[in-house]
Amino acid sequence: MNEYNLNESYITDIKEKLALSTQNVQVYYGKSQAIFDANLNFPRYKITALIGASGSGKSTFLRCLNRMNDKIATVDGEISYRGVNINSPSTNVYEVRKHIGMVFQRPNPFAKSISENITFALKNAGMKKKQDLEERLEQSLKGAALWDEVKDDLDKSALALSGGQQQRLCIARSIAMHPDILLLDEPASALDPISTSKIEETLKNLSKDYSIIIVTHNLQQASRISDYTAFLHLGHVIEYNSTVNIFTNPQMQATEDYVSGNFG
Amino acid sequence: MNAKKIDRIASFIIYTIVAAVILLLIAILGYILFNGVPDISWHFLTSSAQSFSAGGGIRDQLFNSLYLLVLTIIVSLPIGLGAGIYLSEYASDNWFTDLIRTSVEVLSSLPSVVVSLFGYLLFVIKLKLGFSILSGAIALTFFNLPLLTRNIEESLHNVPNLQREAGMSLGLSNWKTTTKIILPAALPGILTGLILSAGRIFGEAAALIYTAGQSAPTVDYSNWNIFSTNSFLNPMRPAETLAVHIWKVNTESVTPDANLISSASSAVLIIVILLFNLGARFLGNKLYKKITATK
Numbered sequence: 272m273n274e275y276n277l278n279e280s281y282i283t284d285i286k287e288k289l290a291l292s293t294q295n296v297q298v299y300y301g302k303s304q305a306i307f308d309a310n311l312n313f314p315r316y317k318i319t320a321l322i323g324a325s326g327s328g329k330s331t332f333l334r335c336l337n338r339m340n341d342k343i344a345t346v347d348g349e350i351s352y353r354g355v356n357i358n359s360p361s362t363n364v365y366e367v368r369k370h371i372g373m374v375f376q377r378p379n380p381f382a383k384s385i386s387e388n389i390t391f392a393l394k395n396a397g398m399k400k401k402q403d404l405e406e407r408l409e410q411s412l413k414g415a416a417l418w419d420e421v422k423d424d425l426d427k428s429a430l431a432l433s434g435g436q437q438q439r440l441c442i443a444r445s446i447a448m449h450p451d452i453l454l455l456d457e458p459a460s461a462l463d464p465i466s467t468s469k470i471e472e473t474l475k476n477l478s479k480d481y482s483i484i485i486v487t488h489n490l491q492q493a494s495r496i497s498d499y500t501a502f503l504h505l506g507h508v509i510e511y512n513s514t515v516n517i518f519t520n521p522q523m524q525a526t527e528d529y530v531s532g533n534f535g
Numbered sequence: 536m537n538a539k540k541i542d543r544i545a546s547f548i549i550y551t552i553v554a555a556v557i558l559l560l561i562a563i564l565g566y567i568l569f570n571g572v573p574d575i576s577w578h579f580l581t582s583s584a585q586s587f588s589a590g591g592g593i594r595d596q597l598f599n600s601l602y603l604l605v606l607t608i609i610v611s612l613p614i615g616l617g618a619g620i621y622l623s624e625y626a627s628d629n630w631f632t633d634l635i636r637t638s639v640e641v642l643s644s645l646p647s648v649v650v651s652l653f654g655y656l657l658f659v660i661k662l663k664l665g666f667s668i669l670s671g672a673i674a675l676t677f678f679n680l681p682l683l684t685r686n687i688e689e690s691l692h693n694v695p696n697l698q699r700e701a702g703m704s705l706g707l708s709n710w711k712t713t714t715k716i717i718l719p720a721a722l723p724g725i726l727t728g729l730i731l732s733a734g735r736i737f738g739e740a741a742a743l744i745y746t747a748g749q750s751a752p753t754v755d756y757s758n759w760n761i762f763s764t765n766s767f768l769n770p771m772r773p774a775e776t777l778a779v780h781i782w783k784v785n786t787e788s789v790t791p792d793a794n795l796i797s798s799a800s801s802a803v804l805i806i807v808i809l810l811f812n813l814g815a816r817f818l819g820n821k822l823y824k825k826i827t828a829t830k
Contacts, residue, residue: 369706379697
């Protein structure tokens, strides 16, 4: 693997409306630094992919965006959401996570029925009316393209679903909260190709109403579904540009080497 | 020697050891049940013990054992739950939590006679609770708490971390995630542990000799006033349990049928504990299915 100058980077200006932006984000695990100076602006209602080799810090960075790294790592810098720095200690993290949802690498439905998986957090957030809950249940399952497959089994255990269905249920569970932003951490890496393509299709549709940030180590996936792509290497954001440019006209040597499969 | 041969020899040795253990267990169980079951009768289960003449039963002892068990669980379950939840969900790994875990382990290896004498000095004498079910229940809590805490902590810990992250990512607080997602998922394990520990409480004798006492005063089973001295529910009365009764009948009893009483009581004790164990499995499975909605 070649040595690259990690302090050089090419970051494009996003002229669209922003969903989220980060300024000088540093992440430390104990003494070792995992993210250096991340400055990224995420456009609204677009899919932004974070790519990079293992250990590049893409998942670590993603988890900062809704404070899932609290208690695990130290995160410095600013993360602005609607003009508020959500990385400040005074931020109500529970409120943040209602606006910025997350789907994880492995499907993690609750050991409850399908409908309870969706409605549980809603009830907790204060939604009481049965009619509202049912409406939201159907709406979010449809949004995640799962409704047709499970509409007759809503009272059955979510654990009986296949891996791909479980993952779409997790997506449905997230969007049921009506978040602004959806963070996805390699959501398809544990799934078979058919489930993967269903997830991708789902995400494409969801990007009309949600700003999506997705970590993936699958370059084809990034090029298929994302509008913008950020390439991270060893904790540094090396290049951030429209997906087309990243894959066809990379500005940095490291990016070019990575997207053409020379390392990672 | 080739790998296959070594494997065969190892398997043979392991099977032999397992068979020896199982045979031993069957022998003990068989002996107790074989000797005791023929002497169990409705009369034996429903009449009070006799000090000097034959024909005494174990009604009061059996009830005392069950009542003591219930009281002990009422005292120890909330504490065990609190400690288990703290250790598994809230505590960070540092010297303090290490200290707690070590203390819990030390507590669990205390000989029950020591616990009993400690309970005698502190609860019976100092706090003036006297020989009472309450003293016994608190002593048994000491005895039971370490295992219960351990069990609850482990059951919670075994719930995958992904479940916590799922709860957190939906904006649920740590407490809500713990009580509404982690705890239900861990409930079958907790329940199994609880019922297994109930079996231990039920069979415990040494810890009770100096705390709950060795006498079973006649009580009135129709008196539901918990504060009345002769009520069966009064927790301040001395109460000889079944296990203590077995010990006592065998050591200092003058009844002519002491042998019969002790073997029949032992059989009852074992049968109840077996029922607990089977019940634990059944209930644990049932509960898990209900919670996870698997039909």
